[in-house]
Amino acid sequence: MAEQNIEAKLKNLLKQEKVQLWSPPYTDDDDQPGQMHMQELAQRYAPVLHLSVTELGGALESIRVQAVKRGKRNKMFRETSVATLELLLPRDSRKNLKGRSFLQTRLDVPLQQLVQRIREEFDLQHIKLILNGRTLCADQRLDEQGVKNHSKVMVLKVSDSEQMNKEEQEKKEQNESLQRTQKGFQILSERDGSEDPESVPYLEIADQKGNPLKIPHHEKKALILAMGLHERGRALMKKQQYDSALCHLLQADEQFSKCGSALLASVDNFSVLQLDIVWCYRALEALGCLEDGRGRLQRAEDGFLRCYGEQQQRLLRIQGNSGREDVLFLRLYLLQSLLSYIEGNDAQARLQLSKVESLYARLCPDSEKMAQLMALGFTEREARLGLRACHGELQEAALYISNRQQERQEVKQRERKKRKRRMDAISTLTELGYSRRDAARALHLADGNVDRAYNILLDSSQPESSNNNLEEGVGLENIDQLLYLGFQRDSSEAALRLTAGDVQAATQLLLDNQGVLSPELLSQPLSSLSSPSSEEPSTSSTTPEESELVNEVLEDIPRHEEEYLDVTLEEEGQLIATLKAYLNPGPVHTI
Secondary structure, eight states, rough: HHHHHHHHHHHHHHHTTOTTTTTTBBBBSSSSSSSSEEEEEEHHHHHTTTTOOHHHHHHHHHHHHHHHHHHHHHHHHHHHHHEEEEEEOOOHHHOOSSSSSSEEEEESSBBBHHHHHHHHHHHHOOOOEEEEEEEOOOOOOGGTOOOOOTTTEEEEEOOOOOOOOOGGGHHHHHHTHHHHHHHHHHHHHHOOOOOOOHHHHHHHHBBBTTTOOOOHHHHHHHHHHHHOOOHHHHHHHHOOOOHHHHHHHHHHHHTTTTTHHHHHTSHHHHHHHHHHHHHHHHHHTTTTGGGHHHHHHHHHHHHHHHHHHHHGGHHHHHHHHOOTTHHHHHOOOOOOOHHHHHHTTHHHHHHHHHHHHHHHHHHHHHHHHHHHHTTTTTOOOHHHHHHHHHHTOOOHHHHHHHHHHHHHHHHHHHHHHHHHHHHHHHHHTTTTOOHHHHHHHHHHHHOHHHHHHHHHHHTTSOOOOHHHHHHHHOHHHHHHHHHHHTTHHHHHHHHHHTTTTTTHHHOOOHTTTOOOOHHHHHHOOOSOOOOOSSSOOOOOOOOHHHHHHHHHTTTSSOOSTTOOOOOOOHHHHHHHHHHHHSSSSOOOOOO
């Protein structure tokens, strides 16, 4: 890391003085260094950077060699269209390599061809390639995905290629982890709570107090998938499986991009995700991802400002305190300090690190106070978060934890009452001869109103005998909304009939079928809700495979809503000590 710091400072000095090391008099015609002029530069810059002439001369020569090679690679690309990519390999693959790793390739070839070459040349098996924080697709060409000459491509090892035969099945399962996670949360995101939650679990988006939020269906679907992938990634981070964690986090980032900007501005999930991605870069020592990391930290800081307000005033109004969220700012400032140091900006690195140390001293809980709170029956997490929220005040922390416990109990009681009202309403409708599944679906469409649900069930059983019935059941206003979105009238009317007049569901149905409904769909009853029937269908339409996937991903959902704030600060403390050592005056440190 110190080498990158010195190199960045030197490049800034060379740029300011417009020194071109790849040209005479610093490089001869045979690409050898101009010794006298290079020595003069080293003697001039050494006092500025507080380094010996020998140390600085070696750093200058390294930069010169890189510049000469880059010029040759540029010429090769112009003449042959063969690009040079810098590979940011996994840590264990870099151990036996000296310097950076490069690979030449044309850009009009599919990514799979590049992946195969990397596997062969670096003895890697299950890998993913990342460019600027995006996972590259194996079936697309390099140039179609923004890969250019001199692009830095991060190589993630998804599974351990060194394990032998008996581990093959485990490797396969690990490699499929991301797909299983996506599928599980995809199933959950498509559930709307219209079935019995006891047998068919579904997820609900809630605010800081646990109150459900009303979110458009398509945004809720993307948000659930994004948050689920994020939680899976965080679970892998806790196990220090940073390669797999980063794959999940980058997929979550793609899903968040499908959510509206207004929604993302009101929650901190997206900003926390940006922090987690850069934290993985740090753990993987992927210092070449500097540019992407800097952009993500800026997005995180902007997001926290929008969500929490200036000086966290909005957070204070909502929660009454901001101590718990300070751990997010500690990690933000710490990563900003790290990147500033790598960029050669020691002054900015020290400024950010001073903020970090101040927060660190305040957020590290007193072990004696922790023990006293735990002796009162509180958990370690509750004690740690309580002390941080109350700035270390023991009595206030005990009261705060008790109040939070009571708030959570009240939320659970409201949920139980809501569920009881819903089950009673379903029973009322089933007594009228409708199936439990249809009754549950109608209640969902009617936002829990029994009378409206009954009317929906009645409308669903009316024959399609005339345009009047169509207009009454489907609604001209609803048809106009779909026509405004660009769908054809016939398809719009059919979609509304199939969804009992639910505009959002009809829109999604048309989008899923590219605006044209198949004969199989049109041959179904006029509504997904059937008329009264003595036959009782199953309350759950899930398959055993779906249930297994759902239960698997539900294990990653934290049982405590503030778990993402419960950071022990052990890793942060180690990085603080490392940065302080690098920033202190003295000899150059090496990793």
